[in-house]
Amino acid sequence: MEGITTQMQPNAVRRNLSALANEAKANPSAFAELYNYYVQPVYRYLRSHVHTIHEAEDLTSQTFIAAYENLPRYRERGHFSAWLFRIARSKLMDHYRKSVSDTSLDAVENRAGSDDALDLISQRDEIKNLTALVQRLDDHEQDLIRLRYVADLSFVEIAEILGKREDAVKKSLYRLLAVLRSQME
Amino acid sequence: MMNTQPTDEFEELIRKAVHESDARPEFVNHLRSELSRMPVRPKPRLVFKPAWAVGIALAVLVITASLPGVASAFKQLLSFIPGIGLVEHTDQLRILQTPVSVTRDGISITVEQVVVDGDNVELAYSVSGLASNLLQLSSKQGGQINSVCSGQDMYPNLLLQDGALLVSDPMPLGGKWLSDGYIAGHSFAASIPNSETRLTFQLECLQDVRRGAAPEDWSIPFTLVTAPQGYVVGEFVYEADQEIMSQSTESGINFAIEGVVPQEDGVHVFFRIMTDADPSTYLAISPGAMYAIDAEGTRIDLINVLPWSPFDTVDIWEYRTAILPADGPMTIMFEDAQIHYLAQSLVFEFTPGAGAQLGQTWQINKQFEIDGYGLTVESARLIELDGHPGFEFTIASNSPDILLTAELMDMTSFEMWSTTGNPQPAQSITTGFVYKSDIPETIRVTFNTIAIQIEGTWQTSWAPPAP
Numbered sequence: 001m002e003g004i005t006t007q008m009q010p011n012a013v014r015r016n017l018s019a020l021a022n023e024a025k026a027n028p029s030a031f032a033e034l035y036n037y038y039v040q041p042v043y044r045y046l047r048s049h050v051h052t053i054h055e056a057e058d059l060t061s062q063t064f065i066a067a068y069e070n071l072p073r074y075r076e077r078g079h080f081s082a083w084l085f086r087i088a089r090s091k092l093m094d095h096y097r098k099s100v101s102d103t104s105l106d107a108v109e110n111r112a113g114s115d116d117a118l119d120l121i122s123q124r125d126e127i128k129n130l131t132a133l134v135q136r137l138d139d140h141e142q143d144l145i146r147l148r149y150v151a152d153l154s155f156v157e158i159a160e161i162l163g164k165r166e167d168a169v170k171k172s173l174y175r176l177l178a179v180l181r182s183q184m185e
Numbered sequence: 186m187m188n189t190q191p192t193d194e195f196e197e198l199i200r201k202a203v204h205e206s207d208a209r210p211e212f213v214n215h216l217r218s219e220l221s222r223m224p225v226r227p228k229p230r231l232v233f234k235p236a237w238a239v240g241i242a243l244a245v246l247v248i249t250a251s252l253p254g255v256a257s258a259f260k261q262l263l264s265f266i267p268g269i270g271l272v273e274h275t276d277q278l279r280i281l282q283t284p285v286s287v288t289r290d291g292i293s294i295t296v297e298q299v300v301v302d303g304d305n306v307e308l309a310y311s312v313s314g315l316a317s318n319l320l321q322l323s324s325k326q327g328g329q330i331n332s333v334c335s336g337q338d339m340y341p342n343l344l345l346q347d348g349a350l351l352v353s354d355p356m357p358l359g360g361k362w363l364s365d366g367y368i369a370g371h372s373f374a375a376s377i378p379n380s381e382t383r384l385t386f387q388l389e390c391l392q393d394v395r396r397g398a399a400p401e402d403w404s405i406p407f408t409l410v411t412a413p414q415g416y417v418v419g420e421f422v423y424e425a426d427q428e429i430m431s432q433s434t435e436s437g438i439n440f441a442i443e444g445v446v447p448q449e450d451g452v453h454v455f456f457r458i459m460t461d462a463d464p465s466t467y468l469a470i471s472p473g474a475m476y477a478i479d480a481e482g483t484r485i486d487l488i489n490v491l492p493w494s495p496f497d498t499v500d501i502w503e504y505r506t507a508i509l510p511a512d513g514p515m516t517i518m519f520e521d522a523q524i525h526y527l528a529q530s531l532v533f534e535f536t537p538g539a540g541a542q543l544g545q546t547w548q549i550n551k552q553f554e555i556d557g558y559g560l561t562v563e564s565a566r567l568i569e570l571d572g573h574p575g576f577e578f579t580i581a582s583n584s585p586d587i588l589l590t591a592e593l594m595d596m597t598s599f600e601m602w603s604t605t606g607n608p609q610p611a612q613s614i615t616t617g618f619v620y621k622s623d624i625p626e627t628i629r630v631t632f633n634t635i636a637i638q639i640e641g642t643w644q645t646s647w648a649p650p651a652p
Contacts, residue, residue: 035217043208057212068220089596130202149200162597177191
């Protein structure tokens with residue numbers, strides 16, 4: 001169960017993970033392998049959206065418990081990761097809805113500015129500037145970047161999550177990066 | 186044509202700019218442990234756990250899902266502990282010697298019960314004397330989420346005599362708010378040596394209380410003792426015995442009580458609602474108005490003990506009577522059932538076009554079917570709610586006899602909130618969502634959940650066993 005990998009994997013490996021999800025319906029130990037593979041990407045993705053580590057942990061717990069409980073409903077029509085991240089996004093939206101009456105929207109939006117990761121890289125002006133530019137993007141654009149570079153998902157997986165075509169996702173992201181690059185120059 | 190493909194160096198720069206640290210190893214291990222202890226699906230028929238733990242990972246002292254022969258030995262094995270649920274009696278069971286309270290600034294915390302098994306600890310505590318003005322401020326009052334006690338900070342830890350600190354499992358067992366405080370149950374996946382009899386309950390802060398507004402860093406020593414042979418921790422559970430329990434069937438919906446637990450706040454009733462359909466097609470079946478007729482003929486409402494959202498799968502419900510019924514048999518009834526479906530495969534898109542006006546309506550006329558029930562999304566209307574633009578959809582059941590509710594989302598947007606025009610099931614409903622700011626060019630609408638109401642009355646009777 002140890003040795004969690006967060007490296008991007010070839011699509012073939014990810015397809016095998018989807019097959020593993022079907023196996024996990026009857027064999028819970030197979031779910032442990034899925035958990036090991038995805039817990040960190042899911043956590044990082046959720047962490048990038050919320051204020052605190054505790055919120056990210058709560059949402060990660062909710063995501064995996066819901067995935068486990070709803071595994072009988074999983075059908076291997078696409079990537080397991082897309083299914084899992086849709087649950088994560090659903091939990092995130094539930095979290096926002098529950099928080100909306102108690103938490104200002106601005107506070108949610110501005111969360112990234114206080115992230116400890118920024119402190120770690122504060123000496124590097126280039127990265128700092130880029131971080132600031134990313135924070136100015138709209139939510140859809142920021143989310144696209146998070147799915148790709150925080151959750152380490154492939155374009156196919158992101159396309160499944162967003163319900164868009166793979167080439168459209170790739171074009172959108174590359175255009176976005178081109179804009180960011182031009183703004184840095 | 187411009188080549189927009191980024192260089193590897195720039196992608197690496199972006200990766201660093203949005204970097205997030207990995208989860209703490211102890212959290213990852215905790216959650217893995219929780220998941221590994223969850224019941225294997227499909228659950229056996231005799232799964233029995235407190236309803237408030239359904240849908241969360243219950244650290245099982247007990248629970249019994251796959252315990253062979255549990256039915257025959259049920260009364261001997263299980264008791265009900267308020268704040269914890271059902272517990273199993275074993276030879277190794279240790280319990281709290283006596284409840285212990287500490288009061289500071291008028292606020293009291295009482296360690297109500299602790300149950301220690303070979304490899305688990307379950308603990309219930311209560312908080313009283315909590316004035317409402319200490320709780321989280323609303324956003325209008327300038328409330329900020331970081332200024333409120335939440336997350337792991339509001340979960341207790343246990344300090345052992347040898348200095349070891351047990352951190353509570355990430356998911357609480359449950360709890361509820363009281364008029365001036367709350368009760369909460371937590372589990373600890375840890376074994377405590379028999380030599381450890383003196384533990385200390387530690388709590389950093391009180392749930393939902395503004396940081397600094399009430400005493401923090403609570404520390405309450407307590408003593409564990411071995412439960413005497415045959416010692417009853419709580420009220421015995423009255424087993425659902427088919428000789429005294431009947432099962433009610435109407436319109437393909439089955440209703441069966443599986444346990445009855447008399448408590449000070451009412452009689453807790455554990456029950457299932459099922460259909461003959463494949464259970465993987467729906468999330469849960471919930472009762473409508475539920476009540477009991479007690480031995481004196483008084484109608485008593487039954488209240489859901491568990492906070493529940495339609496996204497959650499529920500196998501067993503826990504309701505309690507609003508008041509204590511008269512001693513003797515009861516008839517337990519509910520009117521109308523709702524079958525809740527996760528419907529995220531039902532998606533449609535429409536394009537409002539430029540210059541859309543508030544109140545403008547678009548004809549959609551898209552047909553969908555879920556589990557044999559047909560429905561039509563008839564139209565969309567541009568609305569504004571508290572300054573946020575969005576859409577209200579009119580959805581109709583294809584059969585006049587079938588009533589429905591639905592929650593819609595645009596899952597491509599994070600800053601979107603579902604709005605429900607008429608939360609009560611109806612043949613034709615309005616429901617939708619709003620965005621924080623501008624509406625997208627193309628609206629991609631996903632059904633998050635759909636509930637179908639089945640009309641009818643179901644009843645079953647229960648009688649306490651002879652003394």
